[in-house]
Amino acid sequence: MNNVVNFNSKSVKEARLEAACEWVTFLDKGLSHSQYAELRTWLEEDPLNKSELFEVASLWDKLDELNRLSELFPNTTKQNTSYKKYLYAAASLVIVSFVSFYITFFMSNEVVKSTQLVNLNTSFQTGIGQSQTFSLADGSELTLNTNSIANINFTKSRRVIDLQQGEIHINVAHDKSRPLDVIVDNNRFQAVGTAFSVQRKKNEIELIVTDGKVKLEKINTAAEPTLSAKSQIVSKGEATDVALKGEAPVLVKKINNEDLIAKLSWRKGKLIFRGEPIEQVMAEIERYTSMSIRLEEDDKLKSVRVAGVFKTGDVAGLLSALNENFGINYKSLDDGAILLSLPRS
Template identity: 50%
Template sequence: LAVALSFFQEAFNFSFFYPVNRSAVVAKQLNFQTGVGESKDIILPDKSEITLNTNSFVQIRYTRDSRVINLLRGEIHINVAHDKARPLSVIAGDKVIQAVGTAFNVEVGEKQIELIVTDGKVLVAEQSSSQPSSLQKNGTNKLGKFLSNNSTAVSKGEKLDLSFKGKIAKHVEKVDPIDVAASLSWRKGSLIFRGESLADAMAEISRYTNIDFELSDDERLTRVQVAGMFKTGDVKGLLEVLNNNFNISYERISPDKIRLNYADPSASI
């Protein structure tokens, strides 16, 4: 008991005379990533909840005055913990998407950035040249400030497509709740299509597997529209559905490439 008390007293005296550096505790920098076909749920230091989709990479920096997430690759959905004094900013390309307490989805695609707001409202603005493009140790102060009221507002049930660089188009699109659910079905390990072209559907499916899908030079394939729910990464099940429901056969060109063909019904007679 005497030994235990001596340790307790020593620890108390140490913390009393050498208080913990508060800023060292508040400031955090974290990196998270997922592989192809993988998703990950993360609780952030402020209790915000973030889900990373397949093949995604984020850099996160929290300080006393700011919450900054740099989406360098892939797609995230985030439920932002409410904090009026400390906005949360997501950087994608040269755009800043900011909220104080809401939920939204951001996808960095090959040609553009897609923003869908699932709850509340966010503001979107261009990142000025004076702001850092990456998260450096002291590089989040300006991003911690609130965006101006001149920023583009996007509310629940709305979508905004953004270019990687340049002016923000003011056209905000209303999205049907069913379409929002389909766009975010990846969070439950599924992909829902509601009449997308075969090419677009296969491009989305290929994000979750290391296999590339190639469409043969057949005009009939361009007219195929895909509707249904598919499990992410289930290539075998997908090919069976395409064959049974859409009359599409396949041939494996290489271990990581599959070519889709329009099957000739007369061939089986």
């Protein structure tokens, strides 16, 4: 890849994250004998490497691949087995101990149906550069990215998240009787028990499904809102961009592991770039800062592509890396914006 800016000043944590991402990719394709030996060596170098690998694997639901290499994780496997046995025993005791309590109290007390177990009506919001995870009343886990607003309305019969702005990732608690809907204007993304992210952009919505399936439908904006007869199913490992307005056709595409890990790296406070044009990188960076970044009109500058791991909000680190690797100059303008430029020939 030509014209790529690499962040040579990566921290140990960033290098560990990159390595873990690469190993998850190799695991998905199958390890050769030499790669197996290299992985063993890397895991033995630092105990934190194992933790990072498990965290990245769980992000893309690849823990099964790690389980098949149980000889590399003997302690983890034993602990998990013991832990499961403990859970089964504890669960049995809980069932025996509370079954009578459930019959005498919950079955006779209708008040429970209107508690937080089924009802939730609130709003969550993050500021610029912030991300936060919330545990919802139904057991779902909602993560908001930078500068996002999501209104939550859960009742006995429905679960609705209205994304007003920004980006969310949702791990949906399974409840077949109450599918969960993410609404963005007149677009509905419905799931029962799955995981996916939705980003509201200027003119379109990006959907990435990391587990299960999501049904995409248009809501007709009439006096009595109804669903369009057309619907689209997007499955695990697929993504699509949906027009915010209108009935533009939906093109569903496969997304590989590397791209998926990069797309969701914001959940760990990182942004991973894999050779995107510098204009695209700067547009993404601006989402995490109140600072405006502009590029001088220069074809050579716009041809620069960026690869590496960037910490969200660390604009100074990014500018320093661009300057060190490609001699890209930057200066503050009177309105507070940053202007990037190349030296004049």
